[in-house]
Amino acid sequence: MRIFVWNILGPLLSTVICAQRNQRPVFTCGGNFTGDMGFIGSPGYPAVYPANTKCVWRVTVPQGKVVSLTFRVLDLESDSLCRYDFVDIYDGHINGQRLGRFCGTSRPGALVTNSNKMQVVMVSDANTAGSGFLAVYSAVRPNERGDRYCGGILDSPVGTLKTPNWPEKDYPAGVTCSWHIVAPQNQTIELWFDKFDVERDNYCRYDHVAVYNGGEKSEGRKIGKFCGDSPPGRVYSDGNHLLIQFLSDLSLTADGFIGHYRFRSKSITTIYNTSPYPTVTAPTTTRATALTYSEALCKQKCKRTGTLETHYCSSSFVITGTLISAVMRGESVLATFSIISVYKEGGLAIQQAGKSMSTRVVILCKKCPLVRRGLNYIVMGQTDEEGQGIISPYNFMMAFKVKKHRDLSVLKNMRC
Numbered sequence: 001m002r003i004f005v006w007n008i009l010g011p012l013l014s015t016v017i018c019a020q021r022n023q024r025p026v027f028t029c030g031g032n033f034t035g036d037m038g039f040i041g042s043p044g045y046p047a048v049y050p051a052n053t054k055c056v057w058r059v060t061v062p063q064g065k066v067v068s069l070t071f072r073v074l075d076l077e078s079d080s081l082c083r084y085d086f087v088d089i090y091d092g093h094i095n096g097q098r099l100g101r102f103c104g105t106s107r108p109g110a111l112v113t114n115s116n117k118m119q120v121v122m123v124s125d126a127n128t129a130g131s132g133f134l135a136v137y138s139a140v141r142p143n144e145r146g147d148r149y150c151g152g153i154l155d156s157p158v159g160t161l162k163t164p165n166w167p168e169k170d171y172p173a174g175v176t177c178s179w180h181i182v183a184p185q186n187q188t189i190e191l192w193f194d195k196f197d198v199e200r201d202n203y204c205r206y207d208h209v210a211v212y213n214g215g216e217k218s219e220g221r222k223i224g225k226f227c228g229d230s231p232p233g234r235v236y237s238d239g240n241h242l243l244i245q246f247l248s249d250l251s252l253t254a255d256g257f258i259g260h261y262r263f264r265s266k267s268i269t270t271i272y273n274t275s276p277y278p279t280v281t282a283p284t285t286t287r288a289t290a291l292t293y294s295e296a297l298c299k300q301k302c303k304r305t306g307t308l309e310t311h312y313c314s315s316s317f318v319i320t321g322t323l324i325s326a327v328m329r330g331e332s333v334l335a336t337f338s339i340i341s342v343y344k345e346g347g348l349a350i351q352q353a354g355k356s357m358s359t360r361v362v363i364l365c366k367k368c369p370l371v372r373r374g375l376n377y378i379v380m381g382q383t384d385e386e387g388q389g390i391i392s393p394y395n396f397m398m399a400f401k402v403k404k405h406r407d408l409s410v411l412k413n414m415r416c
C-alpha cells in the first residue's frame with residue numbers, strides 16, 4: 001500500500017518541489033506545508049502570476065515552535081491599500097488574526113505567528129501583475145529575537161515602539177502588531193506616546209492601540225483602547241508585563257505612532273496605582289493628556305473639566321506661580337512662571353536664581369487656557385522626558401487665590 005501511494009505521490013511531489021535536473025522549485029497555487037523550513041512562492045514564480053487567482057498556503061511547524069515568514073522577493077501590483085493584488089498573512093489556519101497585507105515591492109520584516117500555524121493567502125485581480133513573491137518560512141522558538149515586521153518582545157530597560165513605516169509614511173492597512181514588554185520581576189513599566197495619530201473613531205472601532213496590564217490579551221486587564229490624534233496619557237503597569245497591540249483595518253490609515261517605555265522600581269509606581277483618580281483606567285477613548293500640539297487638540301471647545309482634586313493626582317506637576325512672560329511659539333505659548341509654591345515636582349525642570357525659582361511651561365494651545373502676564377495661577381500639567389512642563393486643554397489651570405493654598409497643601413499630603 002505504501003509503495004502504491006508513493007508511486008502516485010512521489011513523482012507528483014518531486015515536480016511540485018523541485019523540477020527535474022535544474023533543481024529549481026516550481027511553485028503552485030497554495031498547498032499544505034510542514035516541517036522546519038521551506039519556500040513558498042506565487043504560482044509560476046518568477047514568471048508573472050496569473051490574474052483572478054486566489055491561492056491559500058497553510059504552513060504547520062512542529063508543536064512548541066512558531067512560524068516565521070520572510071519575503072525574499074515581493075512584486076505585486078502596487079496600491080496604497082493593497083486593494084487589487086495582495087498577500088495576506090494570518091496567525092493560524094482558521095479565523096486567525098491577520099498579521100499583515102502586502103503588495104508593491106517593499107518587503108516587510110519577518111512575520112511571526114503566536115502558534116505553530118500560519119496561513120498565507122494571495123489574491124490577484126484581472127489586471128496588472130508582477131513576478132509575485134518568494135518567501136521562506138521557518139520554525140522558530142516563541143519569543144525569538146530578530147528583525148520583525150513589527151511587534152515582539154521588548155526586555156531592555158528602555159525602548160521604543162512604532163508603527164510600520166514610521167515616520168516616512170502612514171502605517172499600512174490590515175496589520176496587527178503586538179509588543180510585549182517584560183521587565184524584571186521587581187519592576188514595573190511606564191509607557192508613553194509622544195506622537196500619535198491613528199484613524200479617529202468615537203469608539204476606536206477601526207484602527208486602534210489597546211494596552212493590557214499583563215502579558216496576555218484579556219478584556220479584564222485592558223488599560224485602554226486608543227485612537228485619534230492626541231497621545232493617550234502615560235500608562236503604568238501593575239506588574240512586570242505590558243502588552244500593546246496595534247491593529248489597522250483595510251481602509252483609511254494615518255501617520256501612526258512612536259511610543260517609549262522604561263522600567264521603574266516598584267515603590268515609585270505604587271503611588272500611581274493607588275491613586276483614587278487613576279488616569280490610566282479612564283474611559284477607553286478619553287485622552288487625559290496631550291504632549292504635543294495638534295490642530296484637532298486646539299480646535300476643541302476650551303472648557304475646563306474636573307476639579308482641583310481630580311486633577312491633582314493625575315498631573316505630573318502642580319505649582320503656583322506668577323506668569324512673568326509669555327512668548328508665542330507657532331500655535332503654542334512658552335510661558336515662564338515665577339514660582340510661588342511647588343506642591344508636586346514630578347520631574348519639572350525648575351531654574352533657581354538666588355531665592356527666586358522659575359519654570360518654563362509650554363501651553364500647547366495658545367487660547368486654551370488663555371493666560372495674562374502678571375497674574376497668579378495654579379498650574380498643573382505633564383512633564384516630558386526633558387522635564388519640560390506641558391499644558392494641554394485637558395490639564396487644569398486656574399487663577400490662584402491665597403486661600404487655595406490650604407486646599408493644595410491638603411492634597412499634597414494626601415496619598416495619590
Ligand SMILES: [Ca+2]
Nearest residue numbers: 077085127128
Ligand atoms: Ca492586479
Ligand SMILES: [Ca+2]
Nearest residue numbers: 207249251252
Ligand atoms: Ca483604518
